[in-house]
Amino acid sequence: MKIVVIKNTFLLSVFITTICVLSFLIFCFSYLYMNVLPTSAFEENTFENKISNLIHQKEKIAYLTFDDGPNVNSTPKVLDILAEENVKATFFVIGKQVKEHPELVKRAYDEGHYIANHGYSHHNDKLYASLDSFINEILSTDREIGKAIGIENYSSHVFRFPNGFMASIYKNKKQEYVKQLSDIGYTYIDWNALNKDSEKKYSHAELLNNLKTSSKNKDTLVILMHDTSDVNETHLVLKDSIHYLKEQGYIFQNFYDLRGE
Numbered sequence: 001m002k003i004v005v006i007k008n009t010f011l012l013s014v015f016i017t018t019i020c021v022l023s024f025l026i027f028c029f030s031y032l033y034m035n036v037l038p039t040s041a042f043e044e045n046t047f048e049n050k051i052s053n054l055i056h057q058k059e060k061i062a063y064l065t066f067d068d069g070p071n072v073n074s075t076p077k078v079l080d081i082l083a084e085e086n087v088k089a090t091f092f093v094i095g096k097q098v099k100e101h102p103e104l105v106k107r108a109y110d111e112g113h114y115i116a117n118h119g120y121s122h123h124n125d126k127l128y129a130s131l132d133s134f135i136n137e138i139l140s141t142d143r144e145i146g147k148a149i150g151i152e153n154y155s156s157h158v159f160r161f162p163n164g165f166m167a168s169i170y171k172n173k174k175q176e177y178v179k180q181l182s183d184i185g186y187t188y189i190d191w192n193a194l195n196k197d198s199e200k201k202y203s204h205a206e207l208l209n210n211l212k213t214s215s216k217n218k219d220t221l222v223i224l225m226h227d228t229s230d231v232n233e234t235h236l237v238l239k240d241s242i243h244y245l246k247e248q249g250y251i252f253q254n255f256y257d258l259r260g261e
Contacts, residue, residue: 014131048187051158051257055192057220062250064089064242065191066234067118067160068198069227070097070104077235078227079108086244088112088254091227095120095141102148109149114255116158117141117186128173131180138184157185158255164190165223188247191224195241197232204237211241221250 028073054063064082069075069091082089093115098105106183120128120137127137138159146154160182161167165174165188181187193215195207202210215221225234225241245252 033177066227090114092118098144105148116156194224
C-alpha cells in the first residue's frame with residue numbers, strides 16, 4: 001500500500017511538472033508571436049512590405065505621386081487643385097529644389113500630403129558616383145525636408161530612383177545600391193500608371209488618354225506625374241484626371257494611409 005502511494009505521488013509530481021513546462025512554453029511562444037514577429041522583416045504588415053506589394057493589391061485605390069518638385073510655377077497650382085478635390089497625394093521632392101522653395105514643401109506637408117525622397121540633385125552621375133554619394137543624396141534631401149517642415153531627423157522612408165528603378169540606365173548600380181536602402185530605414189517604389197508628362201510635349205487630351213491607357217484593367221494604381229512645367233503642365237489636366245479616376249471607382253490615398261497615420 002505504501003508503495004502504491006509513493007508511485008501515485010511520483011506520477012502526480014511528473015504530471016504537475018509537465019503542465020508547468022507546457023504552460024511556460026506556451027507563454028513564451030505567445031510573447032514571441034505578439035512582441036517579436038510583428039517587428040521582424042518578414043511581417044507582412046510592415047510599411048516596407050506594404051510599399052513593395054502596393055501595386056499587387058486588389059482594392060481600387062489611386063496613389064497620385066508627383067516627382068521633381070517643388071516648382072514655384074507648378075506646385076502651388078497642383079496643391080490648389082488637390083485641395084479643391086479633397087485628394088491627398090505624395091510628392092517625391094528633389095533636395096536642391098526643397099532648399100530653394102522650402103515654403104512649398106511646408107505647405108504640401110501642412111495640407112496632409114506625404115513628402116517622399118527623390119534624391120538631392122537628380123543627376124545620375126552624382127547619385128551613382130559611389131555608395132557614399134548615393135546615401136548622402138538621400139540623407140541630404142531628408143535634412144532639407146526636415147528644415148522646411150520643422151521636423152528634426154526627418155525621414156520619409158520612401159525613395160524613388162530618378163527615372164525609376166525599372167529603367168535600364170545605371171541598372172547595375174541600382175541593383176547594387178538598393179540593398180543598402182534598408183540600412184537607413186528606406187524602401188523604394190516605382191509606378192504602374194502614368195500620363196507621360198515628362199517624356200515629350202502632349203496635348204491635354206493626350207495626357208489624359210495616356211493615363212487612361214496605362215491604368216486600364218488595373219486595381220491599385222501608383223500614378224507618376226510631375227509638378228514641373230519643363231515639358232508639360234500637368235496641373236492643367238489634373239482635375240480631369242482626378243474626375244476620370246473617381247468615375248472609374250477609385251478612391252485616393254497617400255502613403256500616410258499605409259503607415260496608419
